[in-house]
Amino acid sequence: MLLRKLLHRVSFTQAAGSRGYCTGMVKDIGQPAPATHPKLLKEGEITPGITTDEYISRRKKLLDLLPEKSLAILAAAPVKMMTDVVPYTFRQDADYLYITGCQQPGGVAVIGHDCGFYMFMPEASHHDVIWKGQIAGVDAAMEVFKADSAYTMRKLREILPDMIRGSTKLFHNVHTAMPAYMELEAFQKAASLGKVKGVSNLTHELRLIKSPAELKLMKESASIACQALLQTMFHSKTYPYENMLSAKVEYECKMRGAQRMAFNPVVGGGANGSVIHYSRNDQKVKDGDLVLMDIGCELHGYVSDLTRTWPPCGHFTSTQEELYDLILQTNKECVKLCKPGASIRQIHNYSVDMLCKGLKEIGIVKDSGSSLYHQLNPTSIGHYLGMDVHDCWTVSYDRPLKPGVVITIEPGIYIPSFFDGSERHRGIGIRIEDEVLITETGYEVLTGSMPKDIKQIESLLNNFCHGMGMQSYNNSMKVASS
Secondary structure (H helix, E strand, O other): OHHHHHHHHHHHHHHHHHHHHHOOOOOOOOOOOOOOOOOOOOOOEEEOOEEHHHHHHHHHHHHHHOOOOEEEEEEOOOOOEOOOOOEOOOOOOHHHHHHHOOOOOOOEEEEEOOOEEEEEEOOOOHHHHHHHOOOOOHHHHHHOOOOOEEEEHHHHHHHHHHHHHOOOEEEEOHHHOOHHHHOOHHHHHHHHOOOEEEOHHHHHHHHHOOOHHHHHHHHHHHHHHHHHHHHHHHHHHHOOEHHHHHHHHHHHHHHOOOOEEOOOOEEEEHHHHHOOOOOOOOOEOOOOOOEEEEEOEEEOOEEOOEEEEEOOOOOOOHHHHHHHHHHHHHHHHHHHOOOOOOOHHHHHHHHHHHHHHHHHHHOOOOOOOOOHHHHHOOOOOOOEOOOOOOOOOOOOOOOOOOOOOEEEEOOEEEEOOOOOOOHHHOOEEEEOEEEEEEOOOOEEEOOOOOOOOHHHHHHHHHHOOOOOOHHHHHHHHHHHHO
16 A cells, blocks of 8 residues: 555656646757756857858858759658668657758758749658657747748649749759659659759758858767777776777767767777778677777767777787887878868878878888778778768768868778788788868867877876776876877
């Protein structure tokens, strides 16, 4: 009887608390808003740190790139299903998010010189609300996302055809294109006349140079990833298992505010580190082997990406050290080349020359121009970074870098265990990756707080692994650099 009374009291309290929240003045729009998440967003922000005015400015800039009488159609990312009733975690398409600020699936945005900014929003049935919760509708499109006109998706077939027929060119997001508008007769006719093009060439131009608000989020994302990877490095000495290290870094990222990982962590122990996009993460790291961890997290739509390679046992072997030092020096020299006017291609070519020369001196390749090098490193020195890991992929690597662009610098060598060459180097994979912001005067390394020098790493692993806090980390940096 006492237990029943207690359970009744708890249930009543929970129900009362729930009713008190639901009947309040705040309205849930299916994503964080200043009214529902006052500690996360300030008034006038759609994304933490990014204001409504910035989103309006982005749309104006897109209009400036659109030819007269043309139309841009951007659809939200689709929901992808794991099984018949279980969806994969939803992630919004970067272009749609960049233009609208809306984090939810099912919508279509249309922008044109004559029509302005239209949003077609999904409708949530009573069943959907019960099972999935509230979503942003037509009211939110007008009030929150500041659409000039907003309609339900049911109205798209009535309204969009006339807009398409009145346009000379159509631009749309090919990767999220949906039948709702592609099956329209007007769209198909425009496509048959060659009037339809991808919109990414335009949106990537806008996304390439980051605003101060975007850079703030990118710096925070990089900081979270660095802290998480550092804690995982300490964890590796006691728990040298790929799956545990993967779980640890994801935990540390999310505990610091990241919404998700930017990609499945690469945790390659020993020869697994020579598999560039290794993702199984199911082996124990053998004593004396290196572990290569390539990780990144996403914070409010902006991602980080960094890699470190270290020996969980606490000491590099002489063979590991000579190859690691080559990668480290290449990383440092290539970072120095990051400045306005340089290009990723130029930096890449420099890295190839430096690594080929170093591999010849070590004895891994016979001559500095050997094609064998490209088997040991088939990757570029880096890529653009932003809302996507390989951001703005339509922008050439030959493009001169400008202030506000963020790139990665990630030299690496991947020697498989079946390598037909230097036996002592077989099964070693090493990559050192940093995020670099191009500034007016040169560069800023956004992941500079993450140790990469051999003495720093060994000192941290051997002296500061247990009960590691931020104060211990600061002290360890002084010790490691002394």
